[in-house]
Amino acid sequence: MFGVEVSQLFFYLLSFIIIVSAIYVVSLRNIFHCALFLILCLFSVAGIYILLEAEFLAAVQILIYVGAVSILMIFAIMLTSRLANKKIIQSNDNVTVAIFVCAGFLLTSLGSFGYSVWKVVDSPLPENNTLTLGKLLMTDFVLPFEVVSIVLLAAMIGAIVLARREKI
């Protein structure tokens, strides 16, 4: 779609936005601002999907994450609004331990890149991405597709039963 340099430029721009907004998500004190930065982060991840030629997945990301999950988060924050003001400390007292855990994870995963042998195949993805996805979902992956719909139904019923006010 673009030249290599342009997509490289977009990649660095998007990953900068993703990393900065993700750091804001985990560190800001006002939880509502965290939710807004989460939306920005998920939007940029959709851009990364487009760079990786997964257009359908980018659309699904925007519809489900940006449209549904973030709005759900904001609803929950507003329903528990007494806890969202700035005075309450939002982090607990094992910040140093957490920094060490993250640094260890990053060092091992980034360091293991050099030792891994990647069998990179240089053939392009199928031309009609969404069409192929739909065909795969209806042929090879039809059983997981149905199971996941049952999981969604169970989650919906479970959420309604959990959140209703009066006892059954």
Add this chain to the structure above:
Amino acid sequence: MLQYLALAAILFAIGIFGVLTRRNAIGILMSLELMFNAVNINLVTFNKFIGPDNLTGQIFAIFVIVIAAAEAVVGLAIVLLLYRNWQGIDIGNINIMKW
């Protein structure tokens, strides 16, 4: 390819940091979403660069998104229930399941 994997690793590490340090249950759920997204970036990257002749990685990413949505719904219902019964969603105070 390595740059995408590095981005996913950094995003996952930030998510781990959020899960470990947040006191608010909704904050923990938001960090979990970050980690799910890191995993999805990994899956799509491997699909594009290692096995581009079929779209199994993207199918997997779709399933991950669906499961993440279900998890968020049930998690937020539990959070609302906690708020109603304890008047707070501080994870440190909720130790009713602790033996």
